[in-house]
Amino acid sequence: MASKPKPHRLHQLAGTTGPQSSAKRARTMSTESSSTAMKDAFAKYADYLNHFNEKRERVIKASRDITINSKKVIFQVHRMSRLNKEEVLEKAEKDLAAVINQYISRLVKELQGTDHWKLRRAYSPGVQEYIEAATFCKFCRTGTLLNLEEINATFLPLSDPSLEPLKVNVLDYLLGLADLTGELMRLAIGRISDGEFEYAEKICRFVRDIYRELTILFPLMDDNSDMKMKMDTMLQSVVKIENACFRVHVRGSEYTLLGSSDPSSFLLGLPDSEL
Structure with missing residues (x-):
């Protein structure tokens, strides 16, 4: 006589076609689907990072070229x-x-149509150096300041008309302007050496105006570390120009070709705290 199947064997055979097995297969398929989605998402993110890093390297190269030239x-x-x-x-x-x-x-070609603010640290040094050079040329040509609107107007023809034009960040403009004062200080010292004292006085007034305006804006800049450092350097430039001009006034009899005979000159009569 054939032996009867053991109860636990019957339970296992029944379980292969029961609802518990179907639920297990569903969970397995769901896990595999989730794993595939995560792999696809990770692959897309890796491609994005690779593309972003390559763009960043190109932006850094362009910024360096702008700085050098x-x-x-x-x-x-x-x-x-x-x-x-x-x-x-x-x-x-x-x-x-x-x-x-x-x-x-x-640089505009690389940044336009992207989240260029993410790459600001990569291109900011070049933009600041260009602003310094452009404002320096403008002052030497006209004695006036090249403003942010004029700089952005220069960039406008470089932009794709179908995309939003790339504009210079306000902070980058102010940082470049702060660097300008250092070049103007060197120019003023050189003009004094060449006997162009009135021109040096003009530079001194201009630099003092820039410093005064930036001291008003600086508290609104969230204590930016870059700007704080440049404000300190700017003050040193102002003091150097004023001291150079003041020495010519005080020792005017020793400078036959230098100085101004106008007693109303802006440096005369200033209290010691402003020199």
Whole structure:
């Protein structure tokens, strides 16, 4: 006589086709589907990071090129004198236009249509150096300040009309403006050495105006560390120009070609705390 199947064997055979087995298969399929979705999401994120890092490297390269060539423009302007002013400024403005057409245009192409604020640290040094060079040329040409609207108007033709135009960050403009005062200090000292004391006085007034305006804006900038450092340097530049001009006034009899005979000059009569 055949033996009867054991009860636990019957239970196992019944379980292979019961509702518990179906639930287990459903859970397995769900887990596999979730795993595939996570792999796809991770692959897309990895591609995004690779693309972002490659773009960042290109932006850094463009920023370095802008910095190097903008410095060349600044050095060119410092070779200016009364005798060659027009020639030097024409060459500097031509070189500045080349910076825009060759290097800034490449930067705009990389950044336009993207979340360019994520890459600000990568391109900010180049933009600041360009602003320093452009404002330096403008002051030497006209004695006035190149404002942010004029700079953005220069960038506008480089942008794709179908996309929102790339604009210079306000903070980058102010940081570049702070660097400008250092170059103006060097220019003022050089003009005093060349006997152009009235021009040095004009530079001194201009730099003091910039410093005064930025001291008003600085408390609104969330104590930006970069700006704080540059404000300290800017104050040193102001003091150096004022001291140089003041020494010429005090020792005017020793400078036959320097100084101004106008007793109303803005440096005369200032309290010691302002010198």
